[in-house]
Amino acid sequence: TDRGDAEGLRSRIAAELARTRARTALLTEAVDDSELMRQHSPLMSPLVWDLAHVGNQEELWLVRDVGGREPVRCDIDELYDAFKQPRRDRPSLPLLPPAEARTYLATVREKVHDLLDRVAFDSRRLVVDGFAFGMIVQHEQQHDETMLATHQLRVGPAVLHAPAPPEPASRVAGEVLVPAGPFVMGTDTDPWALDNERPAHRVELPAYVIDAAPVTNGAYREFIADGGYDDPRWWSEVGWRHRQQAGLNAPMHWRPDGDGWAYHRFGRWDRVRDDEPVVHVCFHEAQAYATWAGKRLPTEAEWEKAARWDPATERSRRYPWGDEEPTPARANLGQRHLWPAPVGAYPAGASPLGVHQLIGDVWEWTATPLRGYPGFAAFPYREYSEVFFGGDYQVLRGGSFGTDRAACRGTFRNWDYPIRRQIFSGFRCARDASREEALR
Numbered sequence: 001t002d003r004g005d006a007e008g009l010r011s012r013i014a015a016e017l018a019r020t021r022a023r024t025a026l027l028t029e030a031v032d033d034s035e036l037m038r039q040h041s042p043l044m045s046p047l048v049w050d051l052a053h054v055g056n057q058e059e060l061w062l063v064r065d066v067g068g069r070e071p072v073r074c075d076i077d078e079l080y081d082a083f084k085q086p087r088r089d090r091p092s093l094p095l096l097p098p099a100e101a102r103t104y105l106a107t108v109r110e111k112v113h114d115l116l117d118r119v120a121f122d123s124r125r126l127v128v129d130g131f132a133f134g135m136i137v138q139h140e141q142q143h144d145e146t147m148l149a150t151h152q153l154r155v156g157p158a159v160l161h162a163p164a165p166p167e168p169a170s171r172v173a174g175e176v177l178v179p180a181g182p183f184v185m186g187t188d189t190d191p192w193a194l195d196n197e198r199p200a201h202r203v204e205l206p207a208y209v210i211d212a213a214p215v216t217n218g219a220y221r222e223f224i225a226d227g228g229y230d231d232p233r234w235w236s237e238v239g240w241r242h243r244q245q246a247g248l249n250a251p252m253h254w255r256p257d258g259d260g261w262a263y264h265r266f267g268r269w270d271r272v273r274d275d276e277p278v279v280h281v282c283f284h285e286a287q288a289y290a291t292w293a294g295k296r297l298p299t300e301a302e303w304e305k306a307a308r309w310d311p312a313t314e315r316s317r318r319y320p321w322g323d324e325e326p327t328p329a330r331a332n333l334g335q336r337h338l339w340p341a342p343v344g345a346y347p348a349g350a351s352p353l354g355v356h357q358l359i360g361d362v363w364e365w366t367a368t369p370l371r372g373y374p375g376f377a378a379f380p381y382r383e384y385s386e387v388f389f390g391g392d393y394q395v396l397r398g399g400s401f402g403t404d405r406a407a408c409r410g411t412f413r414n415w416d417y418p419i420r421r422q423i424f425s426g427f428r429c430a431r432d433a434s435r436e437e438a439l440r
């Protein structure tokens with residue numbers, strides 16, 4: 001019944017809000033107040049900014065817009081407006097101290113629960129109403145991932161702990177041929193899909209070949225050892241200029257260690273492990289590697305077809321494994337582990353064509369700049385995605401070990417500047433199919 005549906009939705013939303021807030025608490029209670037207020041890199045906000053910003057967005061969008069309630073605090077809107085306050089300036093703002101920020105979040109959340117109890121989820125408005133709450137859950141989860149990236153940049157002993165990811169259960173290597181033909185990209189029906197994932201539209205692709213797994217540290221080390229960072233042939237013009245200016249010579253957080261490399265992860269130094277997906281590389285590094293390997297980065301459409309298209313039913317699904325939600329056996333998501341799992345660790349998450357680890361582990365750079373799909377309509381406001389269209393941002397797909405399942409699916413689009421590598425970014429390669437392959 002509609003009534004039963006509405007009650008089910010209400011309790012699902014309440015559970016997602018609570019689960020998400022627990023993660024926010026974990027990330028902001030792991031360090032003391034002085035560290036919460038400090039900026040660990042000019043690329044990132046002080047953690048306490050993210051914390052109050054999450055509460056402020058929840059107030060603006062749910063309490064005021066959806067609920068039509070009185071403001072909780074209208075004196076702080078400017079401070080926590082990401083467009084008005086560049087990250088580098090955020091530590092010098094008169095931010096709410098941690099205790100006050102926590103009280104603010106709790107007050108806003110109380111009003112949201114009141115709203116959730118009263119909101120009339122009738123069957124025609126179910127999706128619309130549910131979406132507003134879903135958007136807030138995803139917003140908080142995205143900032144949680146950003147806070148996790150801030151934790152990765154902080155110096156000092158480890159404060160976050162998690163078990164190591166699972167070991168490989170199957171041998172995965174090589175490439176997969178995706179046959180030519182149309183598929184449906186994007187969605188009209190996923191209830192929590194954001195504006196930039198809509199509308200669903202048909203895309204016709206020629207046959208192509210895509211790596212069965214993300215590029216590993218071991219493969220990336222060969223590129224380094226072969227002088228890849230010193231050879232402009234592999235780099236685009238802007239990429240090479242950036243490589244020179246920024247002095248890039250290895251992924252971020254790596255340092256030479258005897259005859260190999262070590263990486264710094266959340267306060268620990270570990271030997272680089274060859275079978276894990278490489279992480280903390282920028283788009284330019286990914287592109288240079290792909291060219292060196294005789295390949296290229298997949299387009300966003302190629303990535304999505306590999307992740308969603310089921311040749312048996314000729315249908316686009318929500319995830320590589322089907323329409324069912326992610327589980328710990330299917331994908332490395334949700335900060336359950338603090339780094340990418342070795343290639344082959346998630347056979348249950350593979351696509352029907354045998355492409356592995358598309359969801360979770362590392363965000364994957366694509367060759368495509370962020371733009372709206374044909375028929376795009378901004379919702380609920382232009383600032384969510386539309387202001388980022390225009391070519392300055394490169395699309396990343398698939399989510400990382402730090403992405404929550406609520407903010408990750410086969411249609412989900414992330415974006416960042418091509419020079420960014422403090423995010424949990426890796427990649428896989430693709431290439432056009434040869435004439436013989438295309439005829440197979």
Ligand code: AVJ
Nearest residue numbers: 139142143146413414415416
């Ligand atoms: C889609 C991850 C690029 O973190 O800047 C957060 C998400 N939008 N607050 C970001 C977002 C507004 C966004 N990304």
Ligand code: FE
Nearest residue numbers: 053082139143
């Ligand atoms: Fe935000």
